[in-house]
Amino acid sequence: MEGIIGYGACIPRNRIKVEEIAKVWGADAPSYRKGLLVEEKSVPSPDQDTITMSVEATKNALKRAGINPKDIGAVYIGSESHPYAVKPSGTVLAEAIGATPEVHTSDFEFACKAGTEGMFVALGLVKAGLIKYGLAVGADTSQGAPGDALEYTAAAGAAAYIFGREKIVAEVLETYSYTTDTPDFWRREYQYYPQHGGRFTGDPAYFRHITGAAKGIMEKAGLKPSDLQYVIFHQPNGKFPFRVGEMLGFAKEQIEPGWLVNKLGNTYSGSSPLGLTATLDISKPGDLVLIVSYGSGAGSDAFILKVTERINEVRDLAPKTRELLGKKVKYLEYGTYAKFRHKIRKAE
Amino acid sequence: MREVAVVGVGMNKWGELWEKSLRQIFTEAALLALDDAGVDKIDSLYVGCMSSGLFVGQEHISSLLADYLGQAHVPAARVESACASGGLALRLGWIEVASGLSDIVLVGGVEKMTDVNGNEATYALGTAADQEYECFHGITFPGLYALIARAHMEKYGTTREQLAMVAVKNHANGSLNPLAQYPFKVSVEAVLGSVMVADPLRILDCSPITDGAAALVLCPVELAKKRKKPIVKIIGSGTATDTIALGSRREITWIESTYQAAKRAYAMAGKKPEDIDVVEVHDCFTIAEICVMEALGLVEKGKGGRAVEDGLTSLQGKIPINTSGGLKAKGHPVGATGVAQAIEIVKQLRDDAGPRQVKGARVGLTQNMGGSGGSSVVHIFERG
Amino acid sequence: MPTPSRYWREIPQRYRLEAGRCKNCGFIAFPPRLVCPRCQSRAFETVILADAGKIITYTIVRVPPQPFSDQAPYAVGIVELDDGVRLTGQIVDCEFDELRIGQRVKIEFRKLYQEGEAGVIYYGYKFVPG
Numbered sequence: 001m002e003g004i005i006g007y008g009a010c011i012p013r014n015r016i017k018v019e020e021i022a023k024v025w026g027a028d029a030p031s032y033r034k035g036l037l038v039e040e041k042s043v044p045s046p047d048q049d050t051i052t053m054s055v056e057a058t059k060n061a062l063k064r065a066g067i068n069p070k071d072i073g074a075v076y077i078g079s080e081s082h083p084y085a086v087k088p089s090g091t092v093l094a095e096a097i098g099a100t101p102e103v104h105t106s107d108f109e110f111a112c113k114a115g116t117e118g119m120f121v122a123l124g125l126v127k128a129g130l131i132k133y134g135l136a137v138g139a140d141t142s143q144g145a146p147g148d149a150l151e152y153t154a155a156a157g158a159a160a161y162i163f164g165r166e167k168i169v170a171e172v173l174e175t176y177s178y179t180t181d182t183p184d185f186w187r188r189e190y191q192y193y194p195q196h197g198g199r200f201t202g203d204p205a206y207f208r209h210i211t212g213a214a215k216g217i218m219e220k221a222g223l224k225p226s227d228l229q230y231v232i233f234h235q236p237n238g239k240f241p242f243r244v245g246e247m248l249g250f251a252k253e254q255i256e257p258g259w260l261v262n263k264l265g266n267t268y269s270g271s272s273p274l275g276l277t278a279t280l281d282i283s284k285p286g287d288l289v290l291i292v293s294y295g296s297g298a299g300s301d302a303f304i305l306k307v308t309e310r311i312n313e314v315r316d317l318a319p320k321t322r323e324l325l326g327k328k329v330k331y332l333e334y335g336t337y338a339k340f341r342h343k344i345r346k347a348e
Numbered sequence: 349m350r351e352v353a354v355v356g357v358g359m360n361k362w363g364e365l366w367e368k369s370l371r372q373i374f375t376e377a378a379l380l381a382l383d384d385a386g387v388d389k390i391d392s393l394y395v396g397c398m399s400s401g402l403f404v405g406q407e408h409i410s411s412l413l414a415d416y417l418g419q420a421h422v423p424a425a426r427v428e429s430a431c432a433s434g435g436l437a438l439r440l441g442w443i444e445v446a447s448g449l450s451d452i453v454l455v456g457g458v459e460k461m462t463d464v465n466g467n468e469a470t471y472a473l474g475t476a477a478d479q480e481y482e483c484f485h486g487i488t489f490p491g492l493y494a495l496i497a498r499a500h501m502e503k504y505g506t507t508r509e510q511l512a513m514v515a516v517k518n519h520a521n522g523s524l525n526p527l528a529q530y531p532f533k534v535s536v537e538a539v540l541g542s543v544m545v546a547d548p549l550r551i552l553d554c555s556p557i558t559d560g561a562a563a564l565v566l567c568p569v570e571l572a573k574k575r576k577k578p579i580v581k582i583i584g585s586g587t588a589t590d591t592i593a594l595g596s597r598r599e600i601t602w603i604e605s606t607y608q609a610a611k612r613a614y615a616m617a618g619k620k621p622e623d624i625d626v627v628e629v630h631d632c633f634t635i636a637e638i639c640v641m642e643a644l645g646l647v648e649k650g651k652g653g654r655a656v657e658d659g660l661t662s663l664q665g666k667i668p669i670n671t672s673g674g675l676k677a678k679g680h681p682v683g684a685t686g687v688a689q690a691i692e693i694v695k696q697l698r699d700d701a702g703p704r705q706v707k708g709a710r711v712g713l714t715q716n717m718g719g720s721g722g723s724s725v726v727h728i729f730e731r732g
Numbered sequence: 733m734p735t736p737s738r739y740w741r742e743i744p745q746r747y748r749l750e751a752g753r754c755k756n757c758g759f760i761a762f763p764p765r766l767v768c769p770r771c772q773s774r775a776f777e778t779v780i781l782a783d784a785g786k787i788i789t790y791t792i793v794r795v796p797p798q799p800f801s802d803q804a805p806y807a808v809g810i811v812e813l814d815d816g817v818r819l820t821g822q823i824v825d826c827e828f829d830e831l832r833i834g835q836r837v838k839i840e841f842r843k844l845y846q847e848g849e850a851g852v853i854y855y856g857y858k859f860v861p862g
Contacts, residue, residue, distance in 0.1 A: 486806060595788075
């Protein structure tokens, strides 16, 4: 048996409201709010990046796992905003938590599903008996081009998971991955902002892969939506998770605990992983949880988890995700937001 | 150990000396000192300079300046202890004469700070702090002294106005000093209204960036007696170190290195704080003067601010401090400061300080400090 | 521009707060050193510093040194950790007028600065109220 033995989150405290962004570009804020079902998004401080948030999320995961970091055999950060183009993020995390030098490290990328990719591989190594514990983090400080629709949702956050074979908090019952070559959203080298295919990012991309992975894993596990307590889908905006949930036969109540996007924005590689942390925070022993990520390009990873008794012992050992979401929040106006996100820079 | 006298002093006007290079600035001051001493050959040279390497890319200035002074092949040493470089050079020069090794020693200090821009100057000055555990975190020198100021205000009730009064007093004195960089008065309102640098310290709480040099000539008292000028002897010298990082000190508001250096100097001189008639201290920031007054034992611990407010340390007060204008008004070419402090005391004890004269001054003290108090050098002088 | 070695050498301190505790008198040296300043003993063991403490004093730097030129104004303080060791560092995620001497803070891993657009990124500890 193997599964999650510790989980943790990190959410920056700055926010910007949809109204504030719309004001600058002369857009109609209410229709963005309604259309996206997003009210505000997180903004990283200039001293926060994928690496720093990964470290803080991991510290929370370690508090819940209660293990010696030296026993971690793999450290993976999945992101599409790694601070360096060439130099691993994972090595900084591994040093910061004291897992070095006997550890395997790799940086993962696959648009928004890089986090669950790392989880997939960390779990696999634990399951194969190659390592004792594996750490995987989904983290991003994603960027939306000024004035583009994505600017309203591109946010920052991190979720960390430690996998092992003892003191399991959520057992992994089943895994599944669904991948095709679908260019719905991309960024070429040396380009600062990504581009996307507009409405093409809907049915052929997000919906196709999430339904493909969800149906595939439920068939493999012999389960129906009503057998599961909770489901977390990737959250590019507030509406898509409910629409795909409806398409698959899930109820709103199953989706709500992990639905953070309306107050958080889309944390890209952190999106479904953070939704899972929030779900674990309120779950009970015996609950079955499905998580399906989505990364443009395109693919979805799915996991079915069974929460164990141990959730009651570890849940309060680190800050809960919705607590972090509401903690000492500071609202920025657009100028400060643009400065923080390097959309404007001081002259040299 | 022989008794040592200061037999010549020399200092040029300090400021932004665009036309003059480091070598020129030093040599001019040194020649003034040699002329004042009536000597043309020296046995040894000590020059205090914090960072000629970072400011003008020049090290090895001991040899450079000995050569430019026309003193071929003379033994020379460059001394560094951050902002206490000048004071430490004086101590080493004094040791060489007191020990009998040399008869005529020139002690000078120089800093040429305006050939780099503000950021680079700040960086160079920052090397006096802990590079890896203070500067790495974005602290600056005004920042370090601001940390001290806030702690002092919290612990002893020292006020923002009292800090400003230090600057006001020093500018009042500096306005009487033709060699000062800023020979004009300032008001408390001007200080309190000046731009904030690191809360609570404002730009008028901070000493400036300055080019300048100062030099003096030491010789045994016996030789000095042959000249007709009043004799000024060095009767006490003390120096001490402390942790370089402010956070490593047990008491942030107390300058232990100054206390220890002063204790050693007082003991050697056989003097107590009450015996001192005039003092030059290291007011790199207004709060520094307040803390130093306390560490020197001139006022009770914590009462420095009050003493300034009561006028105890003004030119007309019981213990005039920084009659030269201090670092604040006179300027702070880092390596030269310690030597210039000694020159002001020598002038006071020679009755040669003009409108800044403290009547009947017989015993004077200088306190020169490096970084946030990582090193201190104290000298006591007496008219002999 | 310094080579990365100077920064890299201090990583155990910057990332993990590794200090040295004197086996003889218990003095904790951060960064670790060879000789105990209290008792001159040369035997140390590695310890990790506490991750929370209180503000001893603080200031707001408004005229920053060059590597921090786009960050000002920022708060810097001396914090006494719960194990008695004092660190100097930035205090972030706070409003300046909330800062108080005696306030509780926690350590967080943050970016300190970077060597321009092409140089190394420097990470280390900062303090967050709470």
